[in-house]
Amino acid sequence: MSKAKWMGISKVRENIAASSSEEVTASYLDTISKSKINGYVTINEGAIARAQDIDNGKEGKGHDGVLAGVPIAIKDNISTKGIQTTCSSKILQGYVPPYNAHVIERLLDAGAVILGKTNMDEFAMGTSTESSHYGTTLNPWDHERVPGGSSGGSAAVVAAGEAPISLGSDTGGSVRCPAAFCGVVGLKPTYGGISRYGLISYANSLEQIGPIATNVSDIATIMDVIGGHDLRDSTSIRQEIAYQDSLVDDVSGLKIGVPDEYFAEGIDEGVEKSVWAAIQKFEDMGATWEKVSMPHTKYALPAYYVTAMSEASSNLARFDGTRYGHVEQGENWHVMASRTRAKGFGEEVKRRILLGTYALSAGYHDKYYLKALKVRTLVKQDFDKALSNVDVLMAPTMPAPAFKIGEKIEDPLALYLTDVNTVPINLAGVPSISMPCGLVDGLPVGLQIIGKHFDESTIMRAAYSFEQNTDHLTKRPAGVE
Amino acid sequence: MVYHNPDGVMIGLEIHVQLNKLNTKMFCGCSTKYHDDEPNTHVCPVCLGLPGSLPVINERAVESAMKIGLALNCDIVPQTQFHRKNYFYPDLPKGFQTTQYDFPIASEGKVVIEGEDGEHVIGITRAHMEEDPGRLVHIGSIDKSKGTMIDYNRSGMALIEIVSEPDMRSPKEARRFLDKLRNIIDYLDVCDTTLEGAMRFDANVSIGGGSRAEVKNISSHKGAERALLFEIVRQKNLLRRGGTVVQETRHFDEARGVTISLRTKEQEHDYRYFPEPDLVPMRVADRTAKVVETLPELPDAKRERFTKEYGMADMHAKALTSEIRIADYYEEVAAKVDAKICTPWVADVLKGELNYRDLTIESYTVDDMVEIIGMVTQDKITEKSAVEVIRTILDSGGSAGDIVKEKGLIKVEDDVVSTAVAEVIRENEAAVVDYRGGKEQSLNFLVGQVMKKTRGRADAREAREMVLESLNK
Structure with missing residues (x-):
């Protein structure tokens, strides 16, 4: 049973019913122990005990839950009580949160077993997981390539059969990008759809926690567990979405908008072909499509980076070595805090803190931060306008398949440019799901289906229908069954 | 100005x-x-x-x-x-x-x-x-x-x-x-x-x-x-x-x-x-x-109401509303005794004694205040004695009733005073002659002697009237 496998939640539950959560969990831990992809930063030492508790019915409530005994991997920026949470940064090395994030409470209530914390770009700042202090995660499809980022670990371990499902977070594409690069499904819900309580902030006005899985149904199952309003997150919204009910194989009459701007110059030919083939497939299935114009797309990238970096410069101010995590000594508090930050943060994090500090400073605030806010409004209007005529938008998640490790890490700007199709969605706050729609040179291509605010049902229905009528989700990396 | x-x-x-x-x-x-x-x-x-x-x-x-x-x-x-x-x-x-x-x-x-x-x-x-x-x-x-x-x-x-x-x-x-x-x-x-x-x-x-x-x-x-x-x-x-x-x-x-x-x-x-x-x-x-509905009456409004409702001078209203606790205290006292009488007792006497000692209004209970004002208005003790009781309570505690008893502050009866007056007039012939000869200060001396004989328990004003009466006989 130790051979890595793609297993959806229903298959995992069948196995648990046939054996036990303990056995299933142990099998995943065994696979992880033999892994070469470096997907986990921390393994949950309590995983087996937790699985036993579920098996023994000690967790009364969890035992009846939809995820009873089901292992899950959690991105390392989501607070887990008693399990080290580092954001893949040196500065949080040794930090063990004394509380659970809202989503973790919900998962545990539903019976889930946390396998461990997955690798990521440091503080979620990146598109490749190369900025992790704990080394990069390898793409299961090609170990010389990046798994995408920032939730690279969360997507890679699912693709490699080291966890059936996982949670990531998506600030500018951080769930969708690695889902696309690793050939799995990832959802960025509407802003406010899931409580961020316990998610360690990078850019709070943009990010959402999102699930990653090997099939669309599992995304719905996880969302039904973790979605919904939470009093502890003022930005979470009272809006119930019946995810299970949206799993309907029917797209007849669905109106698809295809924004030209998302097929801009520089897009990989194979990616373009795969995405268009997918759109054709939807047409075959009864949907219609038309081109839509989103003229402010080209300004989204700079607006995103200015906004995200500005917020990050403030969000990351608390890491000063005073209360938790890594600390460097100094003759007074300011020296101690400065040294801690100088040694504790990696290059990319420092770059974004400095740029964000600059963008918020007197004299530059209006020119950068305020300007970015204005652009954000225009980008939102693009979406409102486009989505007033169509039900969903479809586009490539990433303009190219996974690039090679080391290929772009020395050139931050080139790396930022790869986010061109994902960041506008976060600026607008709309939901978007990425799912495989083909392979180019043996590497997965991600199709992005974007919906209206809180209209996850429609994009889930489209994604489910596409899954049911194509074989893209049966493709697995070599060595994974 | x-x-x-x-x-x-x-x-x-x-x-x-x-x-x-x-x-x-x-x-x-x-x-x-x-x-x-x-x-x-x-x-x-x-x-x-x-x-x-x-x-x-x-x-x-x-x-x-x-x-x-x-x-x-x-x-x-x-x-x-x-x-x-x-x-x-x-x-x-x-x-x-x-x-x-x-x-x-x-x-x-x-x-x-x-x-x-x-x-x-x-x-x-x-x-x-x-x-x-x-x-x-x-x-x-x-x-x-x-x-x-x-x-x-x-x-x-x-x-x-x-x-x-x-x-x-x-x-x-x-x-x-x-x-x-x-x-x-x-x-x-x-x-x-x-x-x-x-x-x-x-x-x-x-x-x-x-x-x-x-x-x-x-x-x-x-x-x-x-x-x-x-x-x-x-x-x-x-x-x-x-x-x-x-x-x-x-x-x-x-x-x-x-x-x-x-x-x-x-x-x-x-x-x-x-x-x-x-x-x-x-x-x-x-x-x-x-x-807005939950806003209490604020100091300026209360000050205005106090002058109207209790008929007090603005100076008193200002003093009483300068602290919410004093204003509340005053209204509690005023509900039990005549407002006009209690105003100077709270605004001048009590507040003055508290300020002198750097104490807050909690140091002197409403009941003690009501009792002491009652004693004064019922003519049981003199105003001077009342102040003494307040000071004693602030300095060393105790109840008004006990202090009045212990210190023998209950006003003496009229006949005791009149006996004292008769004695003083008999014992101080020279002063009586001086007064009748037009020396006004001699009256003060004679009244002082009466107060001395009654150990201060006589009401000075009443004693004065009784001395005058005897002298004019």
Whole structure:
């Protein structure tokens, strides 16, 4: 049973019913122990005990839950009580949160077993997981390539059969990008759809926690567990979405908008072909499509980076070595805090803190931060306008398949440019799901289906229908069954 | 009389009011009642700024802020907006303070004080909500302490920062303003102003239209007056010597009574304010009317009512309403005895005796007051004895009844007095002759002798009348 496998939640539950959560969990831990992809930063030492508790019915409530005994991997920026949470940064090395994030409470209530914390770009700042202090995660499809980022670990371990499902977070594409690069499904819900309580902030006005899985149904199952309003997150919204009910194989009459701007110059030919083939497939299935114009797309990238970096410069101010995590000594508090930050943060994090500090400073605030806010409004209007005529938008998640490790890490700007199709969605706050729609040179291509605010049902229905009528989700990396 | 403000003094004040009467902190559910507890026992992920924690607005804090704004005659903003004020300091667990910036909860109000030349209006620029940082604790003095410890119990307490216009023209007016403000806060019942750190002050001072200095670390009304007096003299001396006042932040050293330069304008922080993304605007416009309904009668209104309802002089009304507890005390007493009679007893006698001893109104119960006034109006004791009873209770406790008995203060009967009068007239023939010969002072001497014989228990006025009667027979 130790051979890595793609297993959806229903298959995992069948196995648990046939054996036990303990056995299933142990099998995943065994696979992880033999892994070469470096997907986990921390393994949950309590995983087996937790699985036993579920098996023994000690967790009364969890035992009846939809995820009873089901292992899950959690991105390392989501607070887990008693399990080290580092954001893949040196500065949080040794930090063990004394509380659970809202989503973790919900998962545990539903019976889930946390396998461990997955690798990521440091503080979620990146598109490749190369900025992790704990080394990069390898793409299961090609170990010389990046798994995408920032939730690279969360997507890679699912693709490699080291966890059936996982949670990531998506600030500018951080769930969708690695889902696309690793050939799995990832959802960025509407802003406010899931409580961020316990998610360690990078850019709070943009990010959402999102699930990653090997099939669309599992995304719905996880969302039904973790979605919904939470009093502890003022930005979470009272809006119930019946995810299970949206799993309907029917797209007849669905109106698809295809924004030209998302097929801009520089897009990989194979990616373009795969995405268009997918759109054709939807047409075959009864949907219609038309081109839509989103003229402010080209300004989204700079607006995103200015906004995200500005917020990050403030969000990351608390890491000063005073209360938790890594600390460097100094003759007074300011020296101690400065040294801690100088040694504790990696290059990319420092770059974004400095740029964000600059963008918020007197004299530059209006020119950068305020300007970015204005652009954000225009980008939102693009979406409102486009989505007033169509039900969903479809586009490539990433303009190219996974690039090679080391290929772009020395050139931050080139790396930022790869986010061109994902960041506008976060600026607008709309939901978007990425799912495989083909392979180019043996590497997965991600199709992005974007919906209206809180209209996850429609994009889930489209994604489910596409899954049911194509074989893209049966493709697995070599060595994974 | 018009006050000309010879030095062109302009003083503006910033007052931090801690909403310590709320049950919970500004953005989390931690209890505010930490003052007697161990450090770092009233903390949670939110007020410790742990990674991933998020703030939630305490609606009661917003209501308290609205109350303060309305009591200061301010306009209330239609919806709240919080900003982040970014700076590094060990007492600031998030590396920023959540505060309000360009949309304070309240703005453009005013307060009327007793100024140098009568009523004087002090403009209120704004009042905004923010969170308190933690507290740095040292063992012994800062320079001798082996290290700095941080107590986050205070972290996240709701604060209201009230900013005045530079409308005060003297340290005395500044103190009057602070007294008035504290009185209003007490009336609103949003802050226990007696607790440590409940109210903290910064002052802006300029003279003759020059640059202003901001003085920080003022912790009392008296301290404010002293700091301002020092600062004005410092600026005047500087100008006299041909120097110029620079815009700077100064620290008030309470022990030495001086202000010391902290940083100049060039060294000021750039706080990089931006809207707090974790808090959504809270609409308050439709709540204002409701909050207005909960506003208590404020000092000025009460003062006016007291003059009308109890028929007292404005001077008395002002004295009685200067503290909510005294006003409430007075009304309790006035409900039980004749209001006109009890007014001077509370406003003049009791308040005077309390001030002399630096005591609060709680030191003398309403029942004792009612009893003592009753004794006076029923002619059982003299007014002089009543004052003695009040003093005794304040100094050494006890009940009015017991003290009157112990000290033998019950007024003596008329026949005892008349016997004494007869004896005095018989024993002091010379004085009687002098009086009849037109020497008025002799009457005083004879009355004094009667008081002596009755050991003061006779009513002096009555004794005088009885002596006169005997003499004129």
